[in-house]
Amino acid sequence: MRLVLAALLLFALPTAAAAQSNPAEQTMMQTVQSEHDRHIALLERMVNQNSGSLNLPGVRAVGDMVRTELEPLGFEVSWVDMAETGRAGHLIARHPGSGRNVLLIGHLDTVFEADNPFQRFERTGSRATGPGVGDDKGGVVVIIAALRAMQAAGTLQDANITIVLTGDEERIGAPVAIARQDLIAAGREAAFALEFENLAVEDENDFGTIARRSSANWTLTTTGRTGHSSGVFNDNLGYGAIYEMARILDGFRRELPEPNLTYNVGVIGGGTPAAIDAEGFSVTASGKTNIVASTAVARGDLRTLTAEQDARIRAGMQAIVDAHLPRTDAELVFGESGYPPMAPTEGNRALLARLNAVNRDLGLPEMAEYDPARRGAADSGFVAADVDTLGGLGVAGGNAHADGEWVDLDSLVRQSQRAAVLISRLSLGQP
Known part of the structure; x- marks a missing residue:
C-alpha cells in the first residue's frame, strides 16, 4: 500500500521536479503532500488556542504544541520566560548538526486577545479563516511540515538549525533590548536567516521578501x-x-x-x-x-x-x-x-536566488522581489544587520490583523516543500 501511495505521489509531481530534484528532495515533496491533512489539523488546533500577545498562558500553550512537534525530531527545546518585559516568553529550539546554521523565525502570538469575538478556525474547501491562521500560525506549521519532510528524507540528521518563535511579535515587550536579546544572539550565530511571516502574493504570483521597512x-x-x-x-x-x-x-x-x-x-x-x-x-x-x-x-x-x-x-x-x-x-x-528595518542587500538577493533555484528544480514558479513599501515590519529586522535574511516564507492569505483573516491551504504545501529543500541545501552546503 505504501509503495502504491509513493508511486501515485511521484506521478503527481511536476515533470521538472522528477527530472531535476534528487531522490531526497523528491521524498520531501512527497512527504509534505502526504501529510497535508495532518498539518491542517495541527493548524486548526493552534488557531483554536487563543494566543493574543497579552494572553500569557495562551501563548505558552501554543508553545507547548510546538514543543510536542519538535522534540521527536531531535530538537532541544527551551522556553525563555519574559515576565520582566510583561510578556509570556519565547520558544527556542536547536538541532545541532555539522552543517551551516540556519535560523528559522516565526511567532506564537496574535493580535486577537481573549476578549475578541473572532476566535475559531473554520474551513471551506482550500480556504481557512481564524485568528492568526496566517500571521503567524500558518508560518509555524510550514516550519514543522518542512522539518518533518527533511526527517523523512534524511537531510535533517546533519542539518544545523535554530528556531526562534517569539511570544510578543504583535505587541513587543519592554525593554526591547531584553525582549529581543535571544533572537539577536541567534542571528549573530547564524549563516542564514529565514522568516516565516505571510507569503506575498499578487495576481496569483508568489513574491520573495528581501526587505522590510522599520x-x-x-x-x-x-x-x-x-x-x-x-x-x-x-x-x-x-x-x-x-x-x-x-x-x-x-x-x-x-x-x-x-x-x-x-x-x-x-x-x-x-x-x-x-x-x-x-x-x-x-x-x-x-x-x-x-x-x-x-x-x-x-x-x-x-x-x-x-x-x-x-x-x-x-x-x-x-x-x-x-x-x-x-x-x-x-x-x-x-x-x-x-x-529596525530589514534593508535590501546583495546577500538577501542571493538567498532569493537560492530559493528560485529550488523553485526551478521542483517545478514551482520563480519569485520576484516584493516591493518593501507594501510589507509591514517583522522580527527579521532584528537579525538582518548581522545575517543574510529572506522573509515571507509562510502561507498565502489575506485580511491579516482583522476579523476574517484567511489562508489558502494549498499554499501550505508549496511553501513547506520550498522550505524543506531550501533549508536542507543551505545547511548542508548544496547549490
Missing part, C-alpha cells in the same frame, strides 16, 4: 502661552500650541517625502489642557474658542527602509520641530519599542 512610534508635544484669544499672534501670546502642532505636521508632509518612507499621525488632540494616556492610545483635551491652546499632543509612526534613511529622517523631523513659532515650544520623542 516601525517606530513617536510622540510630539507642543506648548504655548495661554490667554484670551483676542491676543493670539501678538508678541505676548504668540501662536499657541495647536498652531505650532499644525506647522510641524504640515512640515513633515511637505519637506520629508521620499521613496519607501511613511510617517503616519494616528491620534491628535489639543486645548487647555491636553494629555495622552500612558499607553499612548487615547488623547483627552478640552478648551474654549476664546482661549489660546496651551498644549497639543500627537502620536504616530515612522517606517523606513534602511538604517541610514531612518537616522536622516529622524534628524529632518527634529529640524522641523525646532523651528518654533513665536512663544511656543515642542518636544519630539521616539519610543523605545519598535522594529
